[in-house]
Amino acid sequence: MSEGRITHWVGGKPWSGTAERRGDVYDPATGQVSAQVDFATADDVSSAVATAREAFPAWRDTSLSKRSGILFAFRELVREHRDELAALISAEHGKVRSDAAGEVARGLEVVEFACGIPHLLKGGFSENVSTRVDSYSIRQPLGVVAGITPFNFPAMVPMWMFPVAIATGNTFVLKPSEKDPSASVRLAELWREAGLPDGVFNVVHGDKVAVDSLLAHPDVRAVSFVGSTPIARYVYETATSHGKRVQALGGAKNHMLVLPDADLDLAADAAVSAGFGSAGERCMAISVVVAVEPVGDELVAKIKERVARLRVGPGTSPESEMGPLVTRQHRDKVASYLDGGVAEGATLAVDGRSHPLPEGDGFWLGPTVLDQVTPEMTCYRDEIFGPVLSVVRVPSYDAAMEVIADNPYGNGTAIFTNDGGAARRFQNEVEVGMIGVNVPIPVPMAYYSFGGWKASLFGDTHVHGTEGVHFYTRGKVVTARWLEPEHGGVNLGFPTNG
Ligand code: NAD
Numbered sequence: 228m229s230e231g232r233i234t235h236w237v238g239g240k241p242w243s244g245t246a247e248r249r250g251d252v253y254d255p256a257t258g259q260v261s262a263q264v265d266f267a268t269a270d271d272v273s274s275a276v277a278t279a280r281e282a283f284p285a286w287r288d289t290s291l292s293k294r295s296g297i298l299f300a301f302r303e304l305v306r307e308h309r310d311e312l313a314a315l316i317s318a319e320h321g322k323v324r325s326d327a328a329g330e331v332a333r334g335l336e337v338v339e340f341a342c343g344i345p346h347l348l349k350g351g352f353s354e355n356v357s358t359r360v361d362s363y364s365i366r367q368p369l370g371v372v373a374g375i376t377p378f379n380f381p382a383m384v385p386m387w388m389f390p391v392a393i394a395t396g397n398t399f400v401l402k403p404s405e406k407d408p409s410a411s412v413r414l415a416e417l418w419r420e421a422g423l424p425d426g427v428f429n430v431v432h433g434d435k436v437a438v439d440s441l442l443a444h445p446d447v448r449a450v451s452f453v454g455s456t457p458i459a460r461y462v463y464e465t466a467t468s469h470g471k472r473v474q475a476l477g478g479a480k481n482h483m484l485v486l487p488d489a490d491l492d493l494a495a496d497a498a499v500s501a502g503f504g505s506a507g508e509r510c511m512a513i514s515v516v517v518a519v520e521p522v523g524d525e526l527v528a529k530i531k532e533r534v535a536r537l538r539v540g541p542g543t544s545p546e547s548e549m550g551p552l553v554t555r556q557h558r559d560k561v562a563s564y565l566d567g568g569v570a571e572g573a574t575l576a577v578d579g580r581s582h583p584l585p586e587g588d589g590f591w592l593g594p595t596v597l598d599q600v601t602p603e604m605t606c607y608r609d610e611i612f613g614p615v616l617s618v619v620r621v622p623s624y625d626a627a628m629e630v631i632a633d634n635p636y637g638n639g640t641a642i643f644t645n646d647g648g649a650a651r652r653f654q655n656e657v658e659v660g661m662i663g664v665n666v667p668i669p670v671p672m673a674y675y676s677f678g679g680w681k682a683s684l685f686g687d688t689h690v691h692g693t694e695g696v697h698f699y700t701r702g703k704v705v706t707a708r709w710l711e712p713e714h715g716g717v718n719l720g721f722p723t724n725g
Pocket of ligand 1: 478
């Protein structure tokens with residue numbers, strides 16, 4: 228990475244490629260361009276894939292203990308450099324440092340999970356399935372696999388993918404978001420320091436051109452994607468039509484259901500933390516509070532009190548609780564939902580435009596609460612992906628469940644209640660992939676798998692955990708007979724046990 232210019236990482240070193248096009252990277256807190264990132268052409272992507280393909284046979288045959296040794300070393304290096312990684316994330320994404328450090332920590336969990344790869348890849352063995360015949364299963368890597376990731380978690384989301392893909396013996400090409408590309412390059416440097424052979428982990432930067440090249444490339448065996456729903460659907464349809472295995476995680480509209488018996492202080496704390504953390508730019512952010520009456524007025528009052536105290540400022544300041552949005556264009560789009568919501572009949576309970584905000588050209592918008600929102604409104608239907616919390620008021624648990632069921636997304640949801648029976652019924656009935664019970668952001672630990680339902684995921688497997696191991700491997704079953712001297716005889720019958 229040279230000053231002000233961010234290049235690809237291929238074959239264990241920075242690589243400029245053809246560098247025909249570049250994109251601006253901003254510091255969202257100042258609104259200034261901080262660097263330029265190279266955009267890969269189709270030929271650049273082909274070179275990266277060829278490098279990964281060349282590295283595959285040796286990496287696939289590297290022993291499990293050597294592979295896990297490299298993962299342990301990588302884990303130590305990421306831990307050692309977590310503050311530096313957090314600073315890089317904060318500088319390009321805008322999120323506050325503690326939040327950026329949190330994403331590095333959650334990414335590290337997946338590395339730690341992948342350190343146990345010898346155990347995770349163990350197959351089954353059955354002795355004497357037929358006389359003197361044994362049978363066993365093995366799982367093998369796919370080859371070159373690609374990851375395409377969004378701006379909102381520039382370290383954690385790639386780390387949902389590549390530790391597991393690499394541990395299972397694949398080689399990897401990452402196409403990170405062009406909005407905050409530096410963390411992925413720093414992670415590549417740490418892989419090299421950890422002893423990962425050149426070409427096993429590669430990074431190509433860019434936009435649709437790079438993505439499309441990966442989706443169609445005959446040597447890319449599988450694609451993991453995380454981003455918005457329209458692009459997730461496109462990636463799924465395009466890459467599967469080219470014969471690839473695909474997991475494509477999309478957008479979200481996460482509902483937090485508050486029942487009348489809930490602890491409303493706890494619920495208000497949770498709604499504000501999960502609604503405005505990372506300026507609402509989280510796929511697991513709570514964007515809709517569904518208040519079962521009569522709690523609406525009291526809950527909104529408690530949320531308002533807390534929102535008024537939030538400190539919005541640059542991610543570099545330890546005082547800041549919420550940073551800017553990622554780009555000016557995104558800030559303007561998010562802000563358009565404020566007047567738009569009011570025009571459709573919502574009430575602006577808190578107007579983020581009048582919140583105390585830093586001076587200057589940063590991409591600022593304060594926390595906003597839209598009350599009396601209904602499911603027909605655009606501000607309810609769209610994934611706003613910013614610091615705008617909507618409140619939908621309903622008369623009953625059943626009415627709340629209808630709202631959630633009718634929503635096209637199914638990433639995360641939470642229920643706040645002191646009634647164990649209601650919580651149990653909720654987790655049984657709701658059509659959503661990740662459920663919180665009095666926990667607003669129920670992101671699964673690395674040894675479980677992360678993924679939503681409905682328009683929040685295209686494909687069959689969620690990421691990391693055992694589903695991640697399965698996604699990046701193919702199964703084989705071997706049936707073996709070691710012959711004894713008295714064997715023999717032709718038999719045209721179908722093999723049966725005997
Ligand atoms: P995005 O869909 O715009 O971009 C994601 C990736 O796709 C980027 O690498 C981008 O370069 C690429 N891309 C963008 N447009 C493309 C196109 N037309 N053709 C091919 N590739 C294209 O998403 P984003 O704005 O970076 O991230 C925010 C979105 O990601 C939100 O919708 C959020 O909910 C979602 N997200 C989902 C999860 C999840 O786990 N489900 C996690 C994080 C983020």
